[in-house]
Amino acid sequence: MRYISFDGEASISPDEFFMNEALREAREALKEDEIPIGAIVTCKGQIIGRGHNLTERLNDVSAHAEMQALTAAANYMGGKYLKDCTLYVTMEPCVMCAGASYWFQVGRIVFGAYDTKLGFGRLNQKITHPKTIITGGIKENECAQLVRDFFKSKRQKT
Amino acid sequence: MRYISFDGEASISPDEFFMNEALREAREALKEDEIPIGAIVTCKGQIIGRGHNLTERLNDVSAHAEMQALTAAANYMGGKYLKDCTLYVTMEPCVMCAGASYWFQVGRIVFGAYDTKLGFGRLNQKITHPKTIITGGIKENECAQLVRDFFKSKRQKT
Numbered sequence: 001m002r003y004i005s006f007d008g009e010a011s012i013s014p015d016e017f018f019m020n021e022a023l024r025e026a027r028e029a030l031k032e033d034e035i036p037i038g039a040i041v042t043c044k045g046q047i048i049g050r051g052h053n054l055t056e057r058l059n060d061v062s063a064h065a066e067m068q069a070l071t072a073a074a075n076y077m078g079g080k081y082l083k084d085c086t087l088y089v090t091m092e093p094c095v096m097c098a099g100a101s102y103w104f105q106v107g108r109i110v111f112g113a114y115d116t117k118l119g120f121g122r123l124n125q126k127i128t129h130p131k132t133i134i135t136g137g138i139k140e141n142e143c144a145q146l147v148r149d150f151f152k153s154k155r156q157k158t
Numbered sequence: 159m160r161y162i163s164f165d166g167e168a169s170i171s172p173d174e175f176f177m178n179e180a181l182r183e184a185r186e187a188l189k190e191d192e193i194p195i196g197a198i199v200t201c202k203g204q205i206i207g208r209g210h211n212l213t214e215r216l217n218d219v220s221a222h223a224e225m226q227a228l229t230a231a232a233n234y235m236g237g238k239y240l241k242d243c244t245l246y247v248t249m250e251p252c253v254m255c256a257g258a259s260y261w262f263q264v265g266r267i268v269f270g271a272y273d274t275k276l277g278f279g280r281l282n283q284k285i286t287h288p289k290t291i292i293t294g295g296i297k298e299n300e301c302a303q304l305v306r307d308f309f310k311s312k313r314q315k316t
Contacts, residue, residue: 055238059232059233059236059237059238060229060232060233060238061232061238061239061261061262062225062228062229062258062261062262067220070220071218071220074217074218074219075217075218078217079217080213080217080218080219081219094257094260094261095253095254095256095257095260095285096253096254096255096257096258096260096261097254097257098253098257099252099253099254099255099256099257100220100254102252102253102254103219103220103252103254104219104220122283123281123283123285124282124283125280125281125282125283127253127281
């Protein structure tokens with residue numbers, strides 16, 4: 001879906017708009033020398049949770065961008081579930097994060113780059129909530145490039 | 159494995175001993191009107207992390223016993239991985255928690271009651287770390303009964 005603004009100039013879709021916000025979070029991670037993955041949670045067009053990868057800073061391998069964004073969003077909502085919410089994340093969630101989205105009953109997950117090795121999509125059984133709608137590949141190249149560049153620079157340093 | 163003490167009296171195995179500790183955590187959850195699931199993490203026979211279900215108190219559906227115990231243990235270790243550690247948990251971990259154990263590279267998972275509906279064992283692909291050894295059914299009845307009684311009392315109240 002691509003929106004055309006009234007003056008005929010090509011505009012971006014809501015998914016691209018919010019993925020840009022997730023990318024902003026990913027760049028925050030990059031500044032802190034973390035694997036650049038970012039996430040946001042929206043509800044009715046409003047951002048209600050943000051997060052980026054904090055595994056190094058928190059010395060916690062489970063401190064993924066999605067976990068931060070989901071708990072922040074649930075905290076903001078004051079409730080347990082995120083049924084009417086969308087999780088935007090720059091990289092396909094891992095099994096842990098997809099498993100977390102089950103408990104939060106996330107309405108929709110939109111991710112950027114595919115992760116064929118560790119992404120939840122490699123499983124041949126659905127582990128997200130039955131009602132969760134999945135969209136992958138939004139701003140895929142930009143999201144993937146950020147992570148590729150990060151690991152490339154790490155390899156060059158060692 | 160059942161150990162016999164020197165005076166011929168039947169003793170409990172290390173797994174049963176530590177599952178009792180996880181059960182102690184589960185009963186802490188029960189006191190707080192949480193679903194009674196408890197977990198501990200051991201390293202070389204020492205308990206280095208404890209946790210129980212806190213989903214109600216924290217109003218966070220991802221605040222499972224395993225997540226508390228794993229992060230507490232990693233924090234205690236001051237490192238990222240729990241390769242030489244065992245996670246004892248009264249209920250078969252869900253997909254999120256098993257997914258978390260992958261990142262922590264947990265050496266061994268020992269659980270009590272099986273959870274055929276939401277446990278990670280229902281998946282036909284391995285989601286734990288390739289090196290993680292799994293043992294299920296330790297003090298199974300006691301672990302399951304605690305949860306069954308909890309839900310029974312909840313139904314009676316409503």
